[in-house]
Amino acid sequence: MDETLYIWSAILGVTAATFIARSSVLLLGERLQLPPTVESALRYAPACALAAIVANDLLFTAGALDLSLHNPRWLAGGVAIIIFAATRSTIGVIVGGMVAFWLLRAWFSG
Template identity: 65%
Template sequence: MTTDLFDTVDPYVWLAILGVTAATFITRSSLFVLGARVQFPPVVEAALRFAPACALAAIVAADLAFAEGQLRIDAGNHKLIAGCIGIVIFSLTRSIIGTIAGGMLAFWLLHFWLPMLA
C-alpha cells in the first residue's frame, strides 16, 4: 500500500489513468462531436442499455465472492454478507448513503465485534 505523495514513477499506472480518461471521452463526447446523425440498430441500442448493469454486476460479484483470494460463498465471507445487506437496504430505501453506511456497519460488526463475542 502506498501513501506517499510522490513515490510512484510507474508508467503502467499512468497509462492506465490515460486509458480510463480516454474511456470517459469516448463514451461521453463522441456522439456530441460526431457531426452526422447517428442511429443505432435496435439490437445495438438494447445491448448498450443492458451493458452497464452486466458490467457492474460482474465487477461487484468478483469483488464480493472472494475472501483472501479464495472463492467463498458462505456466511464466513463478511464482504459478501455486507454486500447482500447493501442490496436489501438500497431496494428498500433508494439511499446511496444508507447503502454504503449500512453495508460498512454490517461488515465492521461481523469483522470486529463478532470475534470479540466468540
Template identity: 60%
Template sequence: MIDSYVRWAILGITLATFITRSGPHLLGARLRIPPAFDAALRFAPACALAAIIAPDLVFTGDTLNLTLENPRWVAGVAAAVIFATSRSMIATIVGGMAFFWLLKAWFVG
C-alpha cells in the same frame, strides 16, 4: 502499483470517458444508435456492474468463500436490500459498512 502501469490505466479510463461522453457530439447530427446496439446499451452496464461486484465480494484472495468468515458478501447483500427499500445511497454505504464491521468483529475477531 507500478507507476507506468497506473499512468496508462488512467489514460485509458480518460479515453473511455471521452469516447462515451463527447464521442456522440463529434459525430454528425443525423447518426442514430443502430437497433442491434440498442440492446447492448440497455443491458451491458448492469451486466458489467454485476460481473465486477460479484467476484469482489465472494473471493478472499483466490479462494471462493461464502461462509460468514467472509463478511464482504453479507455486507453486499445487506447493501442491496437497503438500497432497494430506502433508495438512499448514504444509507446503503453506511448500512453495508456497519454490517461488514459487525460481522468482522463477531466472526473474525
C-alpha cells in the same frame, strides 16, 4: 513495464474512455443512428460489467469462491441491497453496508 509508467498509462486510458463514451455520440450528432439491438446491448452493458466487478469483489476471498459466514463482504453486500430496496439511498447503501461489514467481521472472526 515500470510501475509508475503503467499506472499513468492506465489513468490516461480511463480518461480516454470517459471522452469516448460520453462525447462521441454528441459529436457525431444525428448522423449516427444506432440499430435497436446495439442500443439494447449498450443499455445492458454497464449493469453486467458492474455486476461482474462487484461479484469479484464480494464473493471471493484470496482468489477462491467463499460463500461462508467467514466472508463478511458478501453478507454486507446483501444487507446493502436490502437497505437500498427500503430507502433508495446511495449513502444508506455505503454507510449501512460498511457498518454491516464491521459488525459481521467482529461476530464471525472470534
